[in-house]
Each structure stands twice: as structure tokens, then as C-alpha cells.
Amino acid sequence: MSMIADFYGGKSILITGATGFLGKVLMEKLFRTSPDLRVIYILVRPKAGQTLQQRVFQILNSKLFEKVKEVCPNVHEKIRAISADLNQNDFAISMQDMQELLSYTDIIFHCAATVRFDDHLRHAVQLNVTATQQLLLMASQMPNLKAFIHISTAFSNCNLKHIDEVIYPCPVEPKKIIDSMEWLDDAIIDEITPKLIGDRPNTYTYTKALGEMVVQQESGKLNLAIIRPSIVGATWQEPFPGWVDNVNGPTGLIVAAGKGFLRSIRATPMAVADLIPADIVVNLTLAVGWYTAVHRPKSTLIYHCTSGNLNPCNWGKMGIQVLATFEKIPLERAFRRPKADFTTNNVTTQYWNAVSHRAPAIIYDFYLRLTGRKPRMTKLMNRLLRTLSMLEYFINRSWEWSTYNTEMLMSKLSPEDQRVFNFDVRQLNWLEYIENYVLGVKKYLLKEDMAGIPEAKQHLKRLRNIHYLFNTALFLIAWRLLIARSQVARNVWFFIVSFCYKFLSYFRASSTLKV
Ligand SMILES: CCCCCCCCCCCCCCCCCCCCCCCCCC(=O)SCCNC(=O)CCNC(=O)[C@H](O)C(C)(C)COP(=O)(O)OP(=O)(O)OC[C@H]1O[C@@H](n2cnc3c(N)ncnc32)[C@H](O)[C@@H]1OP(=O)(O)O
Ligand SMILES: NC(=O)C1=CN([C@@H]2O[C@H](COP(=O)(O)OP(=O)(O)OC[C@H]3O[C@@H](n4cnc5c(N)ncnc54)[C@H](OP(=O)(O)O)[C@@H]3O)[C@@H](O)[C@H]2O)C=CC1
Structure with a gap:
């Protein structure tokens, strides 16, 4: 009793x-x-x-x-x-x-x-x-x-x-x-x-x-x-x-990481x-x-x-487990793939905020404008950055x-x-707890159906392909601009192209010989 x-x-x-x-x-x-x-x-x-x-x-x-x-x-x-x-x-x-x-x-x-x-x-x-x-x-x-x-x-x-x-x-x-x-x-x-x-x-x-x-x-x-x-x-x-x-405390950040909005966070991985x-x-x-x-x-x-x-558990371990859970149980309609990292100083934080948070938001809003819709990502990202700045005090100290x-x-x-x-609390297994936490966020807070997991995984694959395509296009444009301006870059480019050509010619000649 x-x-x-x-x-x-x-x-x-x-x-x-x-x-x-x-x-x-x-x-x-x-x-x-x-x-x-x-x-x-x-x-x-x-x-x-x-x-x-x-x-x-x-x-x-x-x-x-x-x-x-x-x-x-x-x-x-x-x-x-x-x-x-x-x-x-x-x-x-x-x-x-x-x-x-x-x-x-x-x-x-x-x-x-x-x-x-x-x-x-x-x-x-x-x-x-x-x-x-x-x-x-x-x-x-x-x-x-x-x-x-x-x-x-x-x-x-x-x-x-x-x-x-x-x-x-x-x-x-x-x-x-x-x-x-x-x-x-x-x-x-x-x-x-x-x-x-x-x-x-x-x-x-x-x-x-x-x-x-x-x-x-x-x-x-x-x-x-x-x-x-x-x-x-x-x-x-x-x-x-x-x-x-x-969404108070860590919950909001778990959502933001799972939806791909949060890509970097100023935190001390070893802090409790x-x-x-x-x-x-x-x-x-x-x-x-x-x-x-x-x-x-x-x-x-x-x-x-x-x-x-x-x-004790630290933020580093917790962050890794959150991301590992999203591999198995992704959230629906993510903006980007859940992939976040910790930064430790002001300069890297500002850099990643510009590159991983603000720039994608601006590009996405531009796309929304082009397709006749109302831009909203920059506003959302600014709010997230404001929230992060409020929580930083607590994730950089023990x-x-x-x-x-x-x-x-x-x-x-x-x-x-x-x-x-x-x-x-000594009986608590952190890895199991975090996994259930992430699952709970999906089910009870976001009210997402577990039956939607295969579609969510497909969506992440599409985002990965878009990411690769985008990076390749960006690289080619940058390279093209560089070639136009620098003799050294042009020489390197011709060397690579002629090397590839020779390699292909050799490959074709040897496969013809075998036949
Ligand atoms: C190594 C490799 C791996 C790396 C992996 C990387 C990591 C990846 C995984 C990441 C997870 C692991 C790390 C986790 C670290 C967690 C640290 C937590 C520390 C907490 C310490 C708490 C200590 C004290 C505890 C206590 O004793 S008390 C309880 C704590 N009290 C609070 O947590 C209230 C906070 N909030 C506010 O103080 C207001 O919210 C205000 C922020 C001013 C905005 O204020 P405002 O701009 O006016 O806007 P709102 O209207 O409030 O919100 C506007 C919009 O932001 C939304 N939003 C409100 N919050 C949050 C929030 N958190 N997170 C996100 N969104 C939020 C809201 O949904 C609304 O979205 P919408 O509905 O518009 O779509
Ligand atoms: N969550 C956390 O991480 C932590 C919380 N705490 C403490 O635990 C307690 C509960 O926090 P938590 O449940 O997370 O907070 P919530 O914000 O979820 O709940 C706050 C509660 O206070 C009520 N409230 C606020 N203003 C008024 C008002 N003017 N009149 C009547 N009721 C009001 C809210 O009612 P309404 O629904 O109408 O808004 C709500 O029921 C707090 O004292 C907090 O300081 C301590 C440490 C950590």
C-alpha cells in the first residue's frame, strides 16, 4: 500500500x-x-x-x-x-x-x-x-x-x-x-x-x-x-x-533540428x-x-x-542522440535534412548563422516569391535565432x-x-530517454502519424539529392567565374580536362583490344 x-x-x-x-x-x-x-x-x-x-x-x-x-x-x-x-x-x-x-x-x-x-x-x-x-x-x-x-x-x-x-x-x-x-x-x-x-x-x-x-x-x-x-x-x-x-526548453530546439531549420547551435558539448x-x-x-x-x-x-x-549527461551526447533518432524516425515535411553541429565561439557562430540559417531562408523566400507565395522563412529563422540567443546562457555552463x-x-x-x-534519476537511461523524447515530440506535440515515416524518409532523400545538385551547380558556377578571371585556374582546368580525355581514350582503346 x-x-x-x-x-x-x-x-x-x-x-x-x-x-x-x-x-x-x-x-x-x-x-x-x-x-x-x-x-x-x-x-x-x-x-x-x-x-x-x-x-x-x-x-x-x-x-x-x-x-x-x-x-x-x-x-x-x-x-x-x-x-x-x-x-x-x-x-x-x-x-x-x-x-x-x-x-x-x-x-x-x-x-x-x-x-x-x-x-x-x-x-x-x-x-x-x-x-x-x-x-x-x-x-x-x-x-x-x-x-x-x-x-x-x-x-x-x-x-x-x-x-x-x-x-x-x-x-x-x-x-x-x-x-x-x-x-x-x-x-x-x-x-x-x-x-x-x-x-x-x-x-x-x-x-x-x-x-x-x-x-x-x-x-x-x-x-x-x-x-x-x-x-x-x-x-x-x-x-x-x-x-x-x-516547445519550451529543449523541445523547441528538437523540433527545429528535426525540421532542418536548426543547423548549428552555440553550445559547449561537455557542459552538463x-x-x-x-x-x-x-x-x-x-x-x-x-x-x-x-x-x-x-x-x-x-x-x-x-x-x-x-x-550526468552532456549536451554533446544529447545532441548526437537526437540526430541519431531522426535518422530512424524523421519528422514530416522537413525544410532541410536534420544535420546540426555545435559551435563554440562568436565568429564561427556568426558564420554558420549566415551560411546555414539566414542564406537558405533568403533563398527559400525568393523561391516562394517567384512561385507567387508569401515569404515566411526569414521571419521564422529570425525567431529561431532569437530563441537560441536566449537559451545560450544555459547550454554553455554547468x-x-x-x-x-x-x-x-x-x-x-x-x-x-x-x-x-x-x-x-539514477535509474534513467539517457539514450533511451532521448529517443522516446524525440518520438514523443513527433507523436504528441506535432501529432504526426507513424505511418508517414516512409514518406518522410523519401522526402529526406529528395532533399539530399537537391542538396547535391545545388552544391554541384554552385561549384560549377564558381569555377566558371574563376576560370574567366585567372590564368592559373584556366591552366589547372585544361590540365584536368586533358587528363580525363587521355584516361577515357586509354580506357576505350584497351576495351576495344579485349574485344
Ligand atoms: C556534437 C555533435 C552533435 C550536435 C548536435 C546539435 C543539436 C541538435 C539537437 C538539439 C537538441 C539538443 C540541444 C538542446 C539544447 C536545449 C537547451 C535548453 C535550455 C533551456 C534552459 C532552461 C532553463 C530554465 C528552465 C526553467 O526554469 S523555465 C522553462 C523554460 N522556459 C522556456 O523555455 C521559455 C523560453 N521561451 C521564451 O522565453 C520566448 O518564447 C522567447 C524565446 C523569448 C521568444 O519569444 P517571442 O519572440 O516573443 O516569441 P514566442 O511567441 O514566445 O515564440 C515564437 C516562436 O518561437 C517558438 N519557440 C518558443 N520557445 C522555443 C524554444 N525553446 N525552441 C524553439 N522554438 C521556440 C514558438 O513556438 C513560436 O513559434 P510559432 O508558434 O510562432 O511558430
Ligand atoms: N518547464 C521547465 O523547464 C521548468 C519549469 N519550472 C517551473 O515549473 C512551473 C510550471 O512550469 P511549466 O508547466 O513548464 O509552465 P507553463 O508555461 O507550461 O505553465 C504555466 C502555467 O501558469 C499559468 N498562468 C500563467 N499566467 C497566469 C495567470 N495570469 N493566471 C492564471 N494562471 C496563469 C498558465 O495558465 P495558461 O494555460 O492560462 O497560460 C499555465 O497553466 C513554473 O513555476 C516554472 O517556473 C521550473 C523549472 C523548469
Whole structure:
């Protein structure tokens, strides 16, 4: 019997960010392992023309929830979507809904955040700091609350090389930042942003660090814990391998490499690729929820959910495996063949960006214009290059995260819980995981049919032939231009032609003799 699954039975659980990548995997696992839970409240905003109900319906009817429907057929009744916008005062939750949340919530998992690296500081502070503060305030009014689990990121202190499971203070107090966002105008905020974020690369990591400080400062009598996952990737095992449904982190680059847009990337092949599968993060999160509520540690514990110190893999190995998988399982309608390389300095990066990214895009757009269609490749390529520049910071450095609390928690679990809520990353085989990840990108994110693989392979063969033809034509044109201008080139050309002629004459004469 799993003690953790048992613990969540009969409980009312509040999840923010439940419509996000991690939130969905968390909800799925909760329903699947504790189908007797009372209710899951999710704070959702209407989005992209969809009502709350439509959003929930879409999630529950996705492939991710197929197993849940078998073990928990009344899942629709156990999920309660509450209209909320974390950017608004009191989250714009109705009085009635607020009363219900305050009266019944047993556990809170706070996943919502803006994960955009370049978000405007005002917006990033609002969501990653102020909303966390407001949620803590709400939590303090919940008589039944047993644990509040805050999802942060292992990169909240990425300005340090070695990171312990502690909260590192930021120079300016979060409260001062929150206050100043209320009266400073956008232009001034833009000006002070680089000074505030200091040696962090973006507003995301900075505001996540502020969010942690808020959790520490507002803890009061609450039972709190913070989880810091590194780069969250597709699922490893549960509910099935390779599930992913957004392009954040490495996923977008896998798509770009598979479609042949991404041909070179500035990365350090030996740098540790600290990826962590979404299901490992979720298993640890649920175990932490249980431990925090039942064992009530004296202080707020921080748990690193990382792979680098227990089962390291580097970007070089990962890149090779991604490309090797595309040999077997190509994506459909690729722009070019999946063939990418790492560059290590600015000059080679600029060179390959011009030759392998910009030039083919310009040529393709020219072809689209000629055939009366709207050019789009240059725009797409510019976006990819912008994304690459944002991610570069994370693929050219390595960090060390200590994992004492995570390992301590693992040792406290019963063998059954260690199996059902497995977060031991040492058991993960990277090559197998990456292969399933790439396959998952094809099937679940791009929704490509596996039956289309032979056609995709044919398409790559055609692209290869076009590539050879193009290179030969380019060579001949260059050579022709060279001959026209240089006597040396002309002499070399005549020497080669006469050599080939003599060789052919000799070959013809000898084959005539044999006859
Ligand atoms: C040796 C030989 C072999 C060699 C082999 C070679 C290799 C070949 C294999 C390659 C794989 C192996 C290496 C992998 C390295 C991975 C490194 C990952 C590090 C991650 C660190 C994360 C650490 C922190 C983790 C955390 O704690 S948090 C989670 C992380 N948070 C994010 O990842 C948000 C990022 N994003 C944004 O910050 C915004 O997206 C923004 C970018 C500003 C654009 O912003 P903007 O220009 O406004 O445009 P958007 O509207 O946003 O997007 C505009 C368009 O770009 C699309 N697109 C958005 N993203 C991405 C993305 N990633 N990748 C690609 N496309 C993307 C989007 O689909 C839309 O396309 P469309 O729909 O228009 O067609
Ligand atoms: N993905 C990763 O690599 C990592 C993620 N993390 C952390 O994990 C958590 C979850 O990340 P992930 O699932 O990847 O992120 P997603 O971007 O997939 O999900 C973000 C969630 O927050 C919700 N949200 C955003 N703004 C609001 C708002 N104003 N009101 C209500 N809800 C809002 C989104 O709702 P909506 O659907 O309406 O947009 C969505 O459900 C975050 O705290 C992130 O910092 C940490 C390390 C790595």
C-alpha cells in the first residue's frame, strides 16, 4: 500500500498552473494514484477564445488522461475549475469560490508562473512574486491547510556555480520591488531592469528568486516546501514515455533540428545537460507534499530536482542522440535534412548563422516569391535565432546542485512509495530517454502519424539529392567565374580536362583490344 497515495485520498487539492505542462502531469498522476481524492481545484483563466469548461474538457480528453479515465471514471466531477487571473487583485475569484477554497483546501501546489525569459519585469514580478505573496496570504486563511508546495526553478540562483538547498537573498527586498512596480513607468523599469537582475541572465530567473524570498518571508505558521526542478523535459515513464505538449526548453530546439531549420547551435558539448523528466518532478512534488504535511519539518525545506550530480549527461551526447533518432524516425515535411553541429565561439557562430540559417531562408523566400507565395522563412529563422540567443546562457555552463534533502526524502519512503513515486534519476537511461523524447515530440506535440515515416524518409532523400545538385551547380558556377578571371585556374582546368580525355581514350582503346 502506498502511503503517499493513501494520504491524498479524500483531500481537497488546489493547483495553480494546472493547464501548464507540469500542472497537467501533476493532475494526471494525482487522479491516477489517488482516485478517491475529494476534489482538485484548479485556478484557470479563459484563454484563446476558450471558456474555462472548454479548457478543462480539452485537457481531460487528451491522450495524457486516457489511463485516468479507466481508474477514475468520474474524473469530470472531481475537477473543479475556478475562474481566476493571477494578475488581478484577489485573483479575480468570486466571493463564493473564494469561500469554498478557503474552507476546504488541504494542500496547495503552486505551479503557475510566467516562464518567458524576456518578460517585462513588471509582468514577471506580478506573476512570479506578487501572485505568490497573495496566494500565501490566502493560504494563511485556510484552516485545513496541511502543506503549501511552491514550484521554483533550479536556475533561480544561476548566477552561482554551486547551489545548496537554501534560499539566497537578493540585494533588493521583494517588497520594495513589488511596491516600486506600482508607481514606476515602463520606461524607467526598462532602464533599471539590467541593474536589478545583476548577473542573472533574464527577468525569469530573477523573479523566481524573489518568489522564493517571498515564500520564506511570508511563511508564518504555514507548512511550506520549495521544489527546484532544472530543465523539465518530456515524461520518462508515466503515464507513458515521451509525453510533451509545448516547445519550451529543449523541445523547441528538437523540433527545429528535426525540421532542418536548426543547423548549428552555440553550445559547449561537455557542459552538463541538466534535464529532468516531468514525471520525476511530479513524483518528487507529491512525495514532498506528503512529507511536509505529515512530518511537518521545522523549517521550509528546499528540494533540488536535478540530474547532473546523480546521473550526468552532456549536451554533446544529447545532441548526437537526437540526430541519431531522426535518422530512424524523421519528422514530416522537413525544410532541410536534420544535420546540426555545435559551435563554440562568436565568429564561427556568426558564420554558420549566415551560411546555414539566414542564406537558405533568403533563398527559400525568393523561391516562394517567384512561385507567387508569401515569404515566411526569414521571419521564422529570425525567431529561431532569437530563441537560441536566449537559451545560450544555459547550454554553455554547468552548475552543481546539492541534493541532500531530495536524497533524505527518498530514504524516508517505503519501498512501495519508492516504486510508485519514483524520483530516483539514477535509474534513467539517457539514450533511451532521448529517443522516446524525440518520438514523443513527433507523436504528441506535432501529432504526426507513424505511418508517414516512409514518406518522410523519401522526402529526406529528395532533399539530399537537391542538396547535391545545388552544391554541384554552385561549384560549377564558381569555377566558371574563376576560370574567366585567372590564368592559373584556366591552366589547372585544361590540365584536368586533358587528363580525363587521355584516361577515357586509354580506357576505350584497351576495351576495344579485349574485344
Ligand atoms: C556534437 C555533435 C552533435 C550536435 C548536435 C546539435 C543539436 C541538435 C539537437 C538539439 C537538441 C539538443 C540541444 C538542446 C539544447 C536545449 C537547451 C535548453 C535550455 C533551456 C534552459 C532552461 C532553463 C530554465 C528552465 C526553467 O526554469 S523555465 C522553462 C523554460 N522556459 C522556456 O523555455 C521559455 C523560453 N521561451 C521564451 O522565453 C520566448 O518564447 C522567447 C524565446 C523569448 C521568444 O519569444 P517571442 O519572440 O516573443 O516569441 P514566442 O511567441 O514566445 O515564440 C515564437 C516562436 O518561437 C517558438 N519557440 C518558443 N520557445 C522555443 C524554444 N525553446 N525552441 C524553439 N522554438 C521556440 C514558438 O513556438 C513560436 O513559434 P510559432 O508558434 O510562432 O511558430
Ligand atoms: N518547464 C521547465 O523547464 C521548468 C519549469 N519550472 C517551473 O515549473 C512551473 C510550471 O512550469 P511549466 O508547466 O513548464 O509552465 P507553463 O508555461 O507550461 O505553465 C504555466 C502555467 O501558469 C499559468 N498562468 C500563467 N499566467 C497566469 C495567470 N495570469 N493566471 C492564471 N494562471 C496563469 C498558465 O495558465 P495558461 O494555460 O492560462 O497560460 C499555465 O497553466 C513554473 O513555476 C516554472 O517556473 C521550473 C523549472 C523548469
